[in-house]
Amino acid sequence: MELQIEDSVLVKNYINGEEKALEILINRHNQRISSFIYSKVLDRDITEDIFQDTFIKVIKTLRKGSYSEEGKFLPWVMRIAHNLVIDHFRKNKRMPKFEGSDDFNIFSVIGDDQLNAEKQLIKDQIDSDLNILIEELPDDQKEVLMMRIYKDMSFKEISENTGVSINTALGRMRYALINLRKVIDKNNIVLTN
Amino acid sequence: MGKIYSENQNVSKPRKACPATVQFLINYSKSLDIITYNNIQFENNLN
CATH class of the missing domain: 1.10.1740.10 (RNA polymerase sigma factor, region 2, helix turn helix motif)
Known part of the structure; x- marks a missing residue:
């Protein structure tokens, strides 16, 4: 013992x-x-x-x-x-x-709004492709599109800045989008995330 | 019902602190030095 x-x-x-x-x-x-x-x-x-x-x-x-x-x-x-x-x-x-427990996981209701690495890469690629396409537009259309999309300006502000009427600015924006779509279709470019 | 009872199954299971924790405590004890000066005790860790 x-x-x-x-x-x-x-x-x-x-x-x-x-x-x-x-x-x-x-x-x-x-x-x-x-x-x-x-x-x-x-x-x-x-x-x-x-x-x-x-x-x-x-x-x-x-x-x-x-x-x-x-x-x-x-x-x-x-x-x-x-x-x-x-x-x-x-x-x-x-x-x-x-x-969290087995029944409830807090992360199922709280989301992370950040893109994951793969989606971020795709988004960056789309942004850079789009920049190249925009560069191909005529200057007056490019100017309006940049102001509207990237600088978030209203058409009133765009018309004041460029010295054209609101209708002209609207028309240039319309043609800019039409021309972009044409180039995208012609070259079979896929811009989706 | 089974789920409710299965949740706390581990409570009654005997547990033991891991050997690393025990070893840490032994080493801590070895490194601890208590110095008394003017009736005040100072802890000193000689690591």
Whole structure:
């Protein structure tokens, strides 16, 4: 039969500088303390964190000589773990963390409006193709189209800036689009995302 | 119904902190030095 050294003896040995005693204490109570923490927080990573913080407190208290031995090492450690679990929930209440479950995933309702890498590449390609096509337009049509599409100006503003009537600006825009479509059809260019 | 009961199955499962955490604590203990000066205790980590 293996002789088990009592916790109180191990604690005394550890305080007297025997590091091995701490290792025995941690390994002896590892499962009980970890299971207790896990039963409250239900998260493996948080359990590890709280377990670690618990023993950091234990180590500091023992090394500072603030621990009064009453033969109750495990209940004392459990009390520290319990307090740290409460601290964890208090902190979480101030800064709640939301995690999806199997039934509901938050990312199914929150979208990311950014294009993915492939779609961004396609969009860039279309933009550059379109720029080349616009360059082929007559200057007066190109000018109106650039002002309308890229500078987001109204036809009134375009007419004021170019010194032509609104109807002329509208006509140039119309012809610009017609001519663009013609070039696109003629060259079988596909501009879709 | 089965789903409700299956959710917290792991709660009663015995858990253990991983060996890396235990090793960290042992190393932390070795590196920790407490110095007392004028009745004030200072923690020193000799890493």
